[in-house]
Amino acid sequence: MFPFGGWGLLSAFLALLCCTGSGEEAFEVHMWPEQLMVQSGESQVINCSTTCMQPNTGGLETTLHKILLEEQAQWKLYEVFNISQDTDVICHFTCSGKQESKSLNISVFYPPKQVLLKLWPTLVAVGRSFTIQCRVPSVAPLEGLTVTLLRGSEIVYSQTFVGTTLSPQEAMVTHNTTAHREDDRHNFSCRAEMDLRSRGGDLIHSVSDPQALDVYEPAQDNQMVIIITVVSVLLFLFVTSVLLCFVFGQQWHQRRTEPASRGKHGGPKGSASGSPQPGLPHHSGPSESHGQQKQSSPLTSCSVTGPTRDAAALAIPGVVGGVVEVEGGLWFPGLCQPRQQSLGQGWAFM
Known part of the structure; x- marks a missing residue:
């Protein structure tokens, strides 16, 4: 062994x-x-x-x-x-x-060295929409880049990019949102983060300058205000014109009726007795034999006739302008009223 x-x-x-x-x-x-x-x-x-x-x-x-x-x-x-x-x-x-x-x-x-934030419009009414845009120029790689929109410390929107392109390019994020009353108390900003830890790098981030949003309470619709104003003005003008027409119409009617009333109820002295005044033409007719009732023939003219006299000498109270030719010895009330006495074939007027 x-x-x-x-x-x-x-x-x-x-x-x-x-x-x-x-x-x-x-x-x-x-x-x-x-x-x-x-x-x-x-x-x-x-x-x-x-x-x-x-x-x-x-x-x-x-x-x-x-x-x-x-x-x-x-x-x-x-x-x-x-x-x-x-x-x-x-x-x-x-x-x-x-x-x-x-x-x-x-x-x-290529790290996010520059982060640019834009708000538009910068003045917006409560309940209206506005746009937040963030741009990160010349950044690479896009894979692992996260762009976050912030209102104060609150995240409004965030987007992570994908892709293997290594050449520098611009990353852009656009977000539409609605304005709230409290938005004017916070600043908006944009944060760009590039996570390179899985590739042996670090977590790199950069933040934009803050921007403020001006928010106001919406007033009434301007177009509606304009329409209401125009309608109100037109209505006022219409009512005013109607009232003015009514007032001037009453005055004109009063001026037309007052002379006629004076001539009918207070004519020249002596005319009611039936006897003609001296120097006035008078034609007797059948009407005079029946209790002072008269029928006047139509007024043929209202003009100056007869000899020319001095206006002051021919003045007759109650009559203005011209000489009246009256058929049958009568004068027409309301149009031409006698002031004094006749001159030949007519009445003297101012």
Whole structure:
């Protein structure tokens, strides 16, 4: 049994030597950070390390400008500068004639440096709608960018963008809402957040300048006010014109009827006795023999006839303007009234 036991010990020893040799040849290469996002133009420190105890060579391969900050047998610390676009860097080590490497992708982002908020209209009535617009220019990547509209500390609206475009572009959020009475007591603002933690970056945020909204209580509809005002003015003018027409009509009617009344009830003296006044033409007819009843013939004219006299000498009280020619010796009441005495064939008037 001893020979078999000796072979067993020999086999175990050879296996141990084989495993030990394999452990020296098998090694790994690591990089830190494992994910990297930097702002355009920034620099970054990168660490390259290996599990090989005594590596022959090692280093960092990149197109960027780099410097070696510090090194030990199993690691090297580099700084790369002016990262302006997405790029790959490679860390490599050689151990016992075998080379291992690892690559790291560096992504460039454009943070939300500028956040612009706009309200329109800035003066709005309670219950009316207004628009909130927020713009974030030159930002990338859009994926992971969240734009939030705020009223004070209250969230009015929030939108998270998606997409893999790495080139800088503008992100814009527009939201329509209704004005409330308390809105004029709060400032509106916009917050842009870029979450790069899943890519090895940080949470970057930027806030716009606050803006105030002027809110007022709505008055009556201006168009309705104008209509009511115009209708009221027209109605007033109509009523006023009707009243004026009525007043002037009454005055005109009174002026027309008063002279006729004076001529009918208070004519020239002596006319009621039936005897003609001296110098006045008088024609007797059948009507005079029946109790002072007279029939007047139609008035042929109302004009100045007869000799021209001085107006003052011919003035007869109660008569204005001209001479009346009356057929049958009668004068027509209300139109031309006698003032004094006739001149030849007519009545004298002023």
